[in-house]
Structures are given as C-alpha cells and as structure tokens.
Amino acid sequence: MGVDCHHPESAQPGLEGLALADAVAAAANKCERTRERLTPPRRRVLELLLEADGPMKAYDLIAAYGQDGEPAKPPTVYRALDFLERLGFAHRIESLNSYVPCRMEGSSHRAAFLICECCGTAEEFEPDFAPQFAAAEAAGYAVRTVTLEARGLCPACKPEA
Amino acid sequence: MGVDCHHPESAQPGLEGLALADAVAAAANKCERTRERLTPPRRRVLELLLEADGPMKAYDLIAAYGQDGEPAKPPTVYRALDFLERLGFAHRIESLNSYVPCRMEGSSHRAAFLICECCGTAEEFEPDFAPQFAAAEAAGYAVRTVTLEARGLCPACKPEA
DNA sequence: GCCTCAGCGTTATGAAATAACATAACCAGG
DNA sequence: CCTGGTTATGTTATTTCATAACGCTGAGGC
Structure with missing residues (x-):
C-alpha cells in the first residue's frame, strides 16, 4: 500500500x-x-470477494472470473457488483476503488471501514453516526446513506505493538 | 445528479x-x-476551485485551465491538486471523483461532506469523529485520516420544504 | 559559482467505468 | 400454453480518470 511494509500480506483470510x-x-x-x-x-463475483484476502479491484475480479482463466467482460462484473451492493452483500471502498464482501450481520445502507495503509486490509465496523446525523439534520439535510473510511495502521502494522 | 431534479443548478456560488x-x-x-x-x-487550480459553483472534476479543471481556452496537461492539474490537498486548501470527494476548495477555517486531515444527490452541491461540515475514533482505538488501530461522505438531499431539494 | 532538488512540461500509457444495443431467461395474465 | 413485459446477460466500443517516465528549469543552500 501507500507505505512500504515488511509485514506479511493481509491479516484478513x-x-x-x-x-x-x-x-x-x-x-x-x-x-x-x-x-x-x-x-x-452474481454468485461468481460474490464467491471471488469472499475468497479474497482483502479488498479486490474490479479488474482483479474481471481477471479472476473464469475458472479456466478466461476473464469476464467488464460490464458483467460491474453489474454484479451493483447488485451485490444494492442487496448489501458487498461494499465499495471509494478511496481504494475496491470492493469487499459485507462482514456485518444486519445489512444496512451504512458502511464504515478501518483501512490499513501498510498491509491493505480493510476492516468493516459498525459505525455510530449519531453526531454526524444530528449535524446533518440540523443543517436541513435529509441523509440517505453515509460512508466513512478511516485510514491508518492496523494493530499488526503499528510500530510499537 | 443521480436523481432527476427540477431545481436550479447548485446553491453554492x-x-x-x-x-x-x-x-x-x-x-x-x-x-x-x-x-x-x-x-x-497551483494558484491557477486553486482559483478555478474557488470560482466554481460546486465540486469540479479533474478534467473540468484541465479544460478550464488556460485563460485562452487552452487546456492543461493532466499531470499539471493532478500535481496541483496533490499539493492543495496536502496543504489543506482542497479536498477530494471520493464518491464523486471531484474536488472542492476547503471551506473550513482550521485545516486538518479530516473532511466531511453532505452531498446533495439532487443538485450536486457538496457542503463541508466540521465532523465530530469521537465515537468512530473510540471504536478504532478500541480495535487497536492508529487512525491517521478520516473521510466521511453523507449523501442525501439538501434543504433546497427536499420534497416538502 | 555550483550543486541539489522540488517543481514543471511533455509524451505516452495504464486503470476504472460506462454507453449502447442485441439476445436470452423469467414469470404473470389471459 | 403463449405472449408480452420485465429483468438479466453478452458483446463491442468508448469514455473517464489517473499516473509513469524523462528531461529541463529555477530557487536556495553551501
């Protein structure tokens, strides 16, 4: 990732x-x-996301799509991703142009990630958006979805453990 | 934007x-x-961002760069944007692939936006990330930056005013 | 002065996403 | 059934977004 890192690839099997x-x-x-x-x-793309050790780029999915090594055509994968996002089975991580399977129980239109700049893992967590929602409503906004992406170092990659 | 909208373009002069x-x-x-x-x-790109009525795409900046209509070369603008982001004079809005000038006083490595899906404006607000920070620290993460993008309808575009 | 290095211009290319249109599968109502 | 609307897929091409690489220039330290 952005920072060079000696740690093993991805702690997210x-x-x-x-x-x-x-x-x-x-x-x-x-x-x-x-x-x-x-x-x-759709099933195939979901499988690929679930099998992956971390966020996958759309073109990684395209390349990995065929069991025989045949790539998919881009729209095939992008349409599947749209579906999976709509159903809450996957999330797009905007700041990485990447996709992950949803790890949370109750699917919602909320998504929040802790992204490690060292090993590249992206851990989903349950956000508490109360303060942000309050601020938005106070400003007269009707919020539909919220995405939050925090970047930093995961426990495994932090300098002093 | 995503939703068709009868409202005038952008409330953000x-x-x-x-x-x-x-x-x-x-x-x-x-x-x-x-x-x-x-x-x-750098000054030119900053001007363009400040003059704009809303978020600008990189290639909008490239097209508008020359006073005489001459476009810039992409790296010119992307390098300027990197600088402006680094100094806190501009922010990238990931979910729009767009850029806005920073409207907040104290520049920080935090950015939060209310994005109207109707008129396309993106209003910056001062986020209170306390709960998210707490969650991240609890999980052992060292957070460096946080970006938050809330999507919905601004007061002007809300159905029942 | 002269060296170093950040910044720039330029060419080219790589990566991400979608437009457009034809075809096929699903399924509800007659 | 079968037929018509809807949803999904296949395919080709294109657009949009972003960066690699390389050489030149000019500002500031020594």
Whole structure:
C-alpha cells in the first residue's frame, strides 16, 4: 500500500471450503426471501470477494472470473457488483476503488471501514453516526446513506505493538 | 445528479472579484509562513476551485485551465491538486471523483461532506469523529485520516420544504 | 559559482467505468 | 400454453480518470 511494509500480506483470510459454501448459501437464502435472483455471474463475483484476502479491484475480479482463466467482460462484473451492493452483500471502498464482501450481520445502507495503509486490509465496523446525523439534520439535510473510511495502521502494522 | 431534479443548478456560488482575490491571498500567506510555494499552476487550480459553483472534476479543471481556452496537461492539474490537498486548501470527494476548495477555517486531515444527490452541491461540515475514533482505538488501530461522505438531499431539494 | 532538488512540461500509457444495443431467461395474465 | 413485459446477460466500443517516465528549469543552500 501507500507505505512500504515488511509485514506479511493481509491479516484478513478469505473463506474457503465449507465456510465459503455457507456464506454463499446464506446469501442465496436471503435472495429467495426477497424475490431477488442470485444469478451465476452474481454468485461468481460474490464467491471471488469472499475468497479474497482483502479488498479486490474490479479488474482483479474481471481477471479472476473464469475458472479456466478466461476473464469476464467488464460490464458483467460491474453489474454484479451493483447488485451485490444494492442487496448489501458487498461494499465499495471509494478511496481504494475496491470492493469487499459485507462482514456485518444486519445489512444496512451504512458502511464504515478501518483501512490499513501498510498491509491493505480493510476492516468493516459498525459505525455510530449519531453526531454526524444530528449535524446533518440540523443543517436541513435529509441523509440517505453515509460512508466513512478511516485510514491508518492496523494493530499488526503499528510500530510499537 | 443521480436523481432527476427540477431545481436550479447548485446553491453554492463560487467566489469572484475581491472575495476570490482575498481567498487566494490568504492561501499565499499561509504558504509563505510554512515555506511552501504557491506556484502558478497551483494558484491557477486553486482559483478555478474557488470560482466554481460546486465540486469540479479533474478534467473540468484541465479544460478550464488556460485563460485562452487552452487546456492543461493532466499531470499539471493532478500535481496541483496533490499539493492543495496536502496543504489543506482542497479536498477530494471520493464518491464523486471531484474536488472542492476547503471551506473550513482550521485545516486538518479530516473532511466531511453532505452531498446533495439532487443538485450536486457538496457542503463541508466540521465532523465530530469521537465515537468512530473510540471504536478504532478500541480495535487497536492508529487512525491517521478520516473521510466521511453523507449523501442525501439538501434543504433546497427536499420534497416538502 | 555550483550543486541539489522540488517543481514543471511533455509524451505516452495504464486503470476504472460506462454507453449502447442485441439476445436470452423469467414469470404473470389471459 | 403463449405472449408480452420485465429483468438479466453478452458483446463491442468508448469514455473517464489517473499516473509513469524523462528531461529541463529555477530557487536556495553551501
């Protein structure tokens, strides 16, 4: 990432095997309940996000899309990402042009991340936007969504542990 | 913007005349005090940001750069933007790929915006990140910068005023 | 003076995202 | 059923956003 770093790549292991299957199944169930369709490209992109060790760029997804090494066409992946974001299965991290699977239980239109500038991990956390909301309402704004991205060093990368 | 809107473009008038000159002079003074150089391209990009009625895209700046209609070369503008961001004279709005001049007094490494999805204005406000900071520190993170972007409708664009 | 280095101009390229349009699958109502 | 509306996909091309790389210049320390 921005800062050179001697630490091992990413402290955020991707899912595999059963855990991966479970996560995908959970998403599929949620889709059925809401009459949404987890189609093959959408499922595939979700898998890739869940398997990854950290935020993925859209073109990483494009390159990794085909099991045989065949890349996807960009719109395929971007449309899947739109869907996954809309359903709350994934988030875009604006300051990285990257995407992560949602790690929170209750999906909402809120997203907040702690981004390590050393190892590149992006940890999702449950934000408390009360003060910001209050400020916005005081100014007469009707807030729809809020995104927050904090950048710094994660515990593993902090100089003095 | 995203939502179609009948309202007039942007409620955020740019600076002109004396106000513009004052704002640029203030930046120049601040630079002198810190031994930084407000060179012609940097000054020009700052002017353009201050004159604008709302967030500007990098390529808008590039197109508007020359007084005679001559566009700038991309690196010229991107380098100036890097400088202005570093000094706290401008902010990048990630979710819009756009830039605004800093409207706050005390420059800091924090930035928070209320972005109207109707008219496209982006109002900077003073964020209170106390709860987020607490959450981050609790998780062992050393936070360096925080950006927050809230999207919704500004007072002028809200349905029932 | 002369060296160093931040800043600039320039060319070229890389990376991220979307426009546009044709085709195919889903599914509700007759 | 089958037919018409809606949703999703495939494909080609293009647009938008951002940076790499390299050489030149000018300001300020020694």
